[in-house]
Amino acid sequence: MEFDFKKISVIGLGLIGTSILHAINASKNTKIITYAYDINSKHRDIVSEMGIVTFVCDDIHKAVQDADLVILAIPVGTMKSVASLISPSLKKNAVITDTGSTKSSVINDINPYIPKNVNFIPSHPLAGTEYSGPEAGFSTLFQNRYWLIISNKETEQTKKLAKFFENLGSIVEIVSAKYHDKILAITSHLPHLIAYTIVGTASDLEADLKNDVIKFSASGFRDFTRLASSDPIMWRDIFLNNSDAVLEMLQRFNEDLSDLQKAIRKNQGEKLHAFFSRTRSIRKKIIDAGQI
Amino acid sequence: MEFDFKKISVIGLGLIGTSILHAINASKNTKIITYAYDINSKHRDIVSEMGIVTFVCDDIHKAVQDADLVILAIPVGTMKSVASLISPSLKKNAVITDTGSTKSSVINDINPYIPKNVNFIPSHPLAGTEYSGPEAGFSTLFQNRYWLIISNKETEQTKKLAKFFENLGSIVEIVSAKYHDKILAITSHLPHLIAYTIVGTASDLEADLKNDVIKFSASGFRDFTRLASSDPIMWRDIFLNNSDAVLEMLQRFNEDLSDLQKAIRKNQGEKLHAFFSRTRSIRKKIIDAGQI
Numbered sequence: 354m355e356f357d358f359k360k361i362s363v364i365g366l367g368l369i370g371t372s373i374l375h376a377i378n379a380s381k382n383t384k385i386i387t388y389a390y391d392i393n394s395k396h397r398d399i400v401s402e403m404g405i406v407t408f409v410c411d412d413i414h415k416a417v418q419d420a421d422l423v424i425l426a427i428p429v430g431t432m433k434s435v436a437s438l439i440s441p442s443l444k445k446n447a448v449i450t451d452t453g454s455t456k457s458s459v460i461n462d463i464n465p466y467i468p469k470n471v472n473f474i475p476s477h478p479l480a481g482t483e484y485s486g487p488e489a490g491f492s493t494l495f496q497n498r499y500w501l502i503i504s505n506k507e508t509e510q511t512k513k514l515a516k517f518f519e520n521l522g523s524i525v526e527i528v529s530a531k532y533h534d535k536i537l538a539i540t541s542h543l544p545h546l547i548a549y550t551i552v553g554t555a556s557d558l559e560a561d562l563k564n565d566v567i568k569f570s571a572s573g574f575r576d577f578t579r580l581a582s583s584d585p586i587m588w589r590d591i592f593l594n595n596s597d598a599v600l601e602m603l604q605r606f607n608e609d610l611s612d613l614q615k616a617i618r619k620n621q622g623e624k625l626h627a628f629f630s631r632t633r634s635i636r637k638k639i640i641d642a643g644q645i
Numbered sequence: 646m647e648f649d650f651k652k653i654s655v656i657g658l659g660l661i662g663t664s665i666l667h668a669i670n671a672s673k674n675t676k677i678i679t680y681a682y683d684i685n686s687k688h689r690d691i692v693s694e695m696g697i698v699t700f701v702c703d704d705i706h707k708a709v710q711d712a713d714l715v716i717l718a719i720p721v722g723t724m725k726s727v728a729s730l731i732s733p734s735l736k737k738n739a740v741i742t743d744t745g746s747t748k749s750s751v752i753n754d755i756n757p758y759i760p761k762n763v764n765f766i767p768s769h770p771l772a773g774t775e776y777s778g779p780e781a782g783f784s785t786l787f788q789n790r791y792w793l794i795i796s797n798k799e800t801e802q803t804k805k806l807a808k809f810f811e812n813l814g815s816i817v818e819i820v821s822a823k824y825h826d827k828i829l830a831i832t833s834h835l836p837h838l839i840a841y842t843i844v845g846t847a848s849d850l851e852a853d854l855k856n857d858v859i860k861f862s863a864s865g866f867r868d869f870t871r872l873a874s875s876d877p878i879m880w881r882d883i884f885l886n887n888s889d890a891v892l893e894m895l896q897r898f899n900e901d902l903s904d905l906q907k908a909i910r911k912n913q914g915e916k917l918h919a920f921f922s923r924t925r926s927i928r929k930k931i932i933d934a935g936q937i
Contacts (some may be wrong), residue, residue: 430914457744479861498863500747532854535854536729536861539847540858540866544843544866547843548865550905553901554894554901557897562831564930568934569828570666570931571772573833574836576840578931591919592909593909596912603906605846606843612838614892617889618892620885622722622881622882625880625885626877626881628845629877629881630868631839631848633873633877635873636871636874638856638859643862
């Protein structure tokens with residue numbers, strides 16, 4: 354597997370960061386040098402132990418200064434401070450990308466700190482699990498998952514980056530930041546917000562209902578608990594940083610939910626049946642698209 | 646495997662009904678005679694072809710008249726008419742149960758048609774998939790899943806029925822109808838209502854967002870589409886027949902969602918973080934309870 358970037362730095366050693374390192378390591382390309390850094394020294398130690406990185410650095414400047422490609426795999430709320438910190442240490446002509454789930458905010462936060470001779474190309478891998486931390490990563494996380502690149506046009510640099518993501522197993526598409534944030538608000542952010550809400554609602558009932566919410570969770574509730582066990586810091590930051598799109602989608606959702614609520618209250622069977630019938634085909638389309 | 650009931654009738658040949666027949670068949674107990682009926686002749690033909698039933702009957706009366714145990718595995722909206730129809734044909738001392746997801750309504754609907762010498766014991770297997778129809782059934786559907794029996798006390802008849810459900814692989818608990826309806830409202834009915842809603846909301850956006858909701862569904866949305874592809878008639882009937890408990894849970898959910906909405910709008914990171922942190926432990930408890 355041919356990599357255009359030879360020196361790759363990963364900042365942030367959580368699920369995404371370590372999965373990138375695992376995937377590079379699994380490619381067995383001996384020409385690649387990797388650098389890794391996390392603000393948490395325990396995470397650095399864990400990744401050192403794994404033996405999947407050339408250099409685990411205790412100093413963030415050392416982790417980025419020689420890199421052709423710097424990947425910020427950190428919560429979106431920390432992008433600004435990290436970008437400002439590493440800005441003076443970035444190598445001339447380096448490409449810097451991030452893996453954050455909100456793009457307009459990240460671009461606003463990072464852009465002011467990008468030196469003129471450095472290329473910032475935001476991106477977002479649509480891959481993850483409910484687990485977090487350095488031990489959660491694995492080399493096949495990105496297999497057959499979309500990795501979105503944010504750009505107004507295809508350039509030599511976006512092509513190089515796309516090839517790198519494809520080498521990790523991803524399917525790459527280029528979209529605008531605004532479009533990304535809207536799509537993710539409905540496909541990811543709102544589903545997580547709702548899952549957190551219902552698990553919270555049920556959790557408040559636990560005292561009344563003994564432990565039976567947990568015991569009888571297999572009847573539907575269980576599916577929500579997976580999403581609602583995702584990293585709380587990451588998700589706090591996402592909602593604070595994509596609030597416009599999330600609130601817009603939430604309003605649409607609330608209108609639809611009110612409609613169904615009214616239909617239940619008014620005993621309108623036909624309306625309920627019609628609504629429940631049209632959602633069925635969406636599942637089939639997702640299966641056909643190979644995203645199950 | 647010893648069965649106390651020797652002649653068992655299953656009315657309704659969907660996912661649950663055929664799974665019961667598959668599981669009895671898999672027990673290889675040659676002393677059991679099974680009878681099966683569905684109002685849809687195509688479903689009867691499909692089950693006849695499968696060779697898992699002693700007698701597939703074209704007449705519902707013939708399907709129940711010799712049975713020691715009659716199981717109504719039909720949508721809860723049809724319980725009343727089916728109970729009234731079979732009432733005169735039920736055998737003396739027979740046990741009749743149902744598998745409906747709402748219990749107070751089903752008891753109200755069926756009780757008036759139960760002859761004095763017949764025992765009606767409502768029940769509900771907390772098992773299912775998003776698939777429906779006779780081809781969806783399989784013998785291990787009930788393995789390690791709870792099957793709730795509705796009764797105020799344990800009797801000889803509830804013990805016999807419990808043993809039968811245990812033979813199908815289930816764990817049996819006895820609860821009251823009211824408690825059942827409340828628990829199911831939060832663990833099953835509300836999650837399904839919300840899943841139907843969000844898939845509907847996203848579906849309305851499809852035109853705007855091309856097919857990208859489907860393409861990028863793996864980021865969270867996908868989990869909701871499974872629930873939202875369940876049988877529309879079954880779910881229409883559930884919401885019409887457990888409306889009080891569902892509307893109560895929905896009100897609690899709406900209050901919690903409004904809180905989170907306000908926190909996002911007001912940029913209250915700490916509040917979001919605290920909420921997202923407490924839901925995480927619920928997932929672990931479900932894993933520990935063996936219900937994943």
